[in-house]
Amino acid sequence: MENQEIIEEFNNFDKDKFSLIISSVSEQNEPLTNYAPFVKLGEDYYVSVSSNLPHFTNMVQTKKAHILIIEDEANAEHIYARKRLYFSAVCGVEEDEEKIFKLFDERYGDQLSFLRTMKDFKIIKISPQERSLVLGFGAAYKMDTNGELVNKSISHN
Numbered sequence: 001m002e003n004q005e006i007i008e009e010f011n012n013f014d015k016d017k018f019s020l021i022i023s024s025v026s027e028q029n030e031p032l033t034n035y036a037p038f039v040k041l042g043e044d045y046y047v048s049v050s051s052n053l054p055h056f057t058n059m060v061q062t063k064k065a066h067i068l069i070i071e072d073e074a075n076a077e078h079i080y081a082r083k084r085l086y087f088s089a090v091c092g093v094e095e096d097e098e099k100i101f102k103l104f105d106e107r108y109g110d111q112l113s114f115l116r117t118m119k120d121f122k123i124i125k126i127s128p129q130e131r132s133l134v135l136g137f138g139a140a141y142k143m144d145t146n147g148e149l150v151n152k153s154i155s156h157n
Contacts, residue, residue, distance in 0.1 A: 024058035039103040059091040094123040
């Protein structure tokens, strides 16, 4: 693939995906994984998470998470080579909740509108660091935070 095609794949990979997998750790380094519907604004992702749950606490206290957005296995050509985007991220509570809830409304309609009324649900901003995109066997790419490709393949020695 040409560089511009790879960059387009990075930029468009999540458009037909509606949830992401969040891995976080507590301050005691206890791992936890969950998933959440997301919206995107610029390069940042946003999720609505109950402040009563451990993954909210983990992301707020450590300000870190690892994110996986993955192709549905029913659509994958090969179960071991599912297309996926993953990255480490910096996390924090988003103060302008209404702006993000409007994006949720645009993307999900009324399906998630109830989250506004649940006072324990807060918006977490997830800012990707270096991103990796796997499009199949031998087709793995890395992009830095400036949107530049830094690696076009991974060898399997």
